[in-house]
Structures are given as C-alpha cells and as structure tokens.
Amino acid sequence: MSTNVDFLVLGSGIAGLSYALKVCKFGKVALITKKSDTESNTNHAQGGIASVTSLDDSFGLHIQDTLVAGAGLCKEDAVEVLVKEGPGHVRELIELGVRFSKERLPNGEERFALGREGGHSRRRILHADDLTGKEIERALVVQAKREENIRLFEHDFAVDLITTRRPNGELVCCGAYVLDTETEEVTAFRAKVTMLATGGCGRVYLHTTNPVIATGDGVAMAYRAGAEIENMEFIQFHPTCLYHPEARSFLISEAVRGEGGILRLANGSTFMENYHKMNCLAPRDIVARAIDAELKKSGAECVYLDVTHLDAERVKSRFPNIYGKCLSVGIDITKELIPIVPAAHYSCGGVRTNLMAESSIKRLYACGEVACTGVHGANRLASNSLLEALVFAHRAAKDAERHISGWACDSLVDYDKSSHVNIVNRKTVTSLADRVHQLMWRYVGIVRTNERLETAETELADIAKDVENLYKAGCLSAELIELRNIVTVAGLIIGSALSRKESRGLNYNLDYPQPDDTNCKRDTVLIKT
Ligand SMILES: Cc1cc2nc3c(=O)[nH]c(=O)nc-3n(C[C@H](O)[C@H](O)[C@H](O)COP(=O)(O)OP(=O)(O)OC[C@H]3O[C@@H](n4cnc5c(N)ncnc54)[C@H](O)[C@@H]3O)c2cc1C
Structure with missing residues (x-):
C-alpha cells in the first residue's frame, strides 16, 4: 500500500507541529504520530522557553550564556540564529494563542513574567506556570x-x-x-520532503524524565538510512526525578532546590557540601554526578529531597503540580522526604543538520530534539530546546518550499512484511529492553570510564544479535520496533562516548578527567558503513 503527499512530518511535538503549520501553506501534509496527538516530550516541559524580551537583556548575553554552557562545542552561527530569530517565533506562538504567565507591575501595567534558570545571566524564560510545554502543545494542536x-x-x-x-x-x-x-498494515508514504521530528531518546536509560514515546526512533531510522549522526555522547541527566514505581518519569523541578530544598541520604545526612561550594544549588551536572557517586558508594536506590522544613502553604502554592503528583502516589512532601534519582533528560546530539535543518540526506530534514543543529554543543542551556525546535522548524519550512516542484521519487517498493511472521512474546521484548536500560544506566550514565564503556559495548553486541533475529522474523509491533531502535541508539551513544578521549560538558570520563582542546575539541560524527 502506498500514498503520496507533498510533506511528510514524523512527530507531533513542538518541532513537527510548528513545521507542519508552515509548510501546509505550500502543499499537502501528512502528520504522523505514534501515539495520540499530544503525547510528546513537549507536553512535559515545565520550566519554559528562553527568549530575549526584556530591556535589561540582549542577544549578546543570551548567545554568551549558550556558548558557556556548551563547553566549547556550540556552532556559533547556529547559536546566533537561535537567539536572534527566537523572539519573533515566540511572538508567533503568542499570536497563535499560547498563554504565557503574566505579572502585574506596581503601576498596574501587565507584562510577561520572566523566569531565570541555571546558566542564564538574565531573567528570560517565558513560561505558563509549571506546565509550559502542555500549553504550547495545546495551542499548536488546535491550530x-x-x-x-x-x-x-x-x-x-x-x-x-x-x-x-x-x-x-x-x-x-x-x-x-x-x-x-x-x-498492523504498513503504508509507504511517498513525499517530496520528509521531516524527522520524533524527539529524544531518554527511554534508552533505566531512569529518565522522558515519556514513553522517547525511544530515539528518528536517530535510529536516520542512521539506518545512512545519515550523519552527531555528538550522541552528550546526554543531559537531570538530578532530581521522582523515584517511585507508580511515577517513574516525573521531574522534580530545580526550582524546588531554589526555594530551599535540601538533598539528603537515607540516614538523613546531607552530602552536597562535599561536592560544591554552592551546595544543593550547584550546577545541574555537578549535582547529578554527586548523587550518582553517593548511590554507587552506598548501593542505595535513591537519595531524598527534603522540603519539610519549608512553610507548607508556600510549598503547596509554589509547586501545586509537584505537590499534587507526589500526593497522588502517597507522598505528602510537606511532611515526608521525596525519593529522587538523577535521570536521563535530554539528548544534545542527534541527526546532523545544516543551518536550514537539512540532514546529510537530501530532502530529509530534522528538527527539535532528534536533530543536532549545533546550538547545544556539549551541554544544553536550560530552556533553549523548545526555542531551538521552534526556530529551526521555521527555517526548515522556508527551505523545503523549494522542493515542492520538480523531482519526485517515482520508484517506490511496498514494505516487504513476508518475513515478519512469528508471534513475538511481549515478555521477551520487555526483558531485552530492560537489559539495555540496565546496562546503559550502569555503564554509560553520568560518570563513565573506558572499562565501563567497553563492557557496555560487549554486552550490547550480544543483545543486538538477539534483537535483530527477533526483529527479522517477528510480527511488527510498536514494542519490537522501539526495542530495535533503543539498541541502535544505545550503540551510537556508546560508540560516541568511546571515541571522545576527554571529559567535556556532559561527557564525563574518569580516564580523561579534563577537556583536551588540542586534540579533542571537535564533533563526533558517526555514519553507518
Ligand atoms: C520533563 C521534561 C521537562 C522539560 N522542560 C523543558 C523546558 O522547560 N524548556 C525546554 O526548552 N525544554 C524542556 N524539555 C525538553 C523539551 O521538552 C524537548 O526537547 C522538546 O519538547 C522536544 O520537542 P520535539 O518536538 O523535538 O519532540 P517531542 O515533543 O518529544 O515530540 C516527538 C513526537 O514524535 C512522535 N514520534 C516519536 N517516534 C515516532 C515514530 N517512530 N513514528 C511516529 N511518531 C513518532 C512522538 O509520539 C511525538 O509526537 C523538557 C523535557 C522533559 C522530558
């Protein structure tokens, strides 16, 4: 079975939707999404979207903050595009109906309330309470x-x-x-232009803040197709994800520590003073590393975040979403400690693109978390990712218009499903996926060593053989395809981390504890041979 469209868009988060809304002015769009329309990382974004909008801020400052966070690997032209074109596209979101939070000034005037997050030298985060992504996704889906x-x-x-x-x-x-x-039918969608907007890959890891859709499908598909994949070693870990069997991926915002939350071990003692002079308010990667070290030392499954000493009413009003979520799993955070673990949060690498979001394969664009535009370098500045998705979706749309006339692929074969006949036991798929999650967490997490990475590579090769055999003969299902994709992406992360012989940004390797600007200040690019 096949069908023809002008533009094929894979993914309905901020990247896919923003792009679809632009290219639909030039032709027919098929917007494909593997779950229901709003299921995406976008829908879970809490903090907000960074944009220069206030008089005490400037493009220069936002560029500088982004470059500092990126630890020497940002592509400066991409950062400039992000920062300078961002505010215009944020305005478009507002015109589309996104309701960012406002505040009233003493003179009665109203203006957008701007938040400040780690690494930003100014208040520049537009947000919709602590549910920014949900509000953006809502408005884009409606449109x-x-x-x-x-x-x-x-x-x-x-x-x-x-x-x-x-x-x-x-x-x-x-x-x-x-x-x-x-x-269970497979359709060949023939398109003049294809946009990969499938989001991130947090689900490769045991602990992640990402929802279930984030299995790295776009990176895996692009890699199999022969695209260049860049900087996959730079996985950002968020220090505080709720650790509870009924709410595994719930993020406890950094703002909780900003308001006075204290990190503790199971015996109640504090530990952050041993790692950084800013204590619990140390930068995100330092806190994540400290927790990881404590967990490895004690063998415990989690540490705790304590807000019981803060005013209970203030906690409830400042963090209604977090208070409500924890209460729903039986934890009253005003009286009890919150069990937390660091968790995979964001992939800085992905499908390598140029400044117009086109990948190394012609007519294949990539945008949002699946892409590597170069704006994040070795570490992402908080709240720059929604902005990146927005800015590069618009650039891609502008560029893609030129493909609407002229060449169209004429020979297209139907998908050959003939070998996919065996019923695949769901438990087999789950247990293989679990092995990948465990090994990625244990050996390719926050603190890496060559030995751990090599162990991961060997173990993954075994799993990959089983998965490939299962895939070749098994009836196609979402779970089986996702398993195949997480194995591919895990391999790309391990391969990239092994090839970086230094510690830089989010890639921390005890065998090379320092950055090496002379030999290693370059991007890691992998391509299927
Ligand atoms: C808890 C949390 C909080 C965050 N907070 C912030 C924040 O405050 N500010 C910020 O800038 N960033 C934040 N981020 C990061 C940001 O949300 C994401 O990077 C961004 O939303 C990614 O958008 P996207 O459109 O690329 O992908 P997504 O929003 O993840 O959308 C991907 C889409 O692709 C679909 N898809 C995936 N695979 C397939 C497939 N094989 N076939 C069909 N469809 C597929 C999915 O179903 C989904 O619709 C946060 C992330 C998380 C998880």
Missing part, C-alpha cells in the same frame, strides 16, 4: 486541526525511511514506511 492541508495520522508508527540513490551518487529521502498500529 493544526484547523488546517485543511494537514492530515493527522495518530497511532501510526514510522518504521524506516525510504531512500534512493540518484545517478550522481546523492542519497535522497522519498518518504517513510509507516505501521498503522491498529490494523
């Missing part, structure tokens, strides 16, 4: 559903990209194979 040229396919799962090689040797993308998870 997308109004557009006649956008057709939304929910519960449709992109399996693989379709590419062809032109006589001049150029690799060109002409669409994707998509599994309808309800009918």
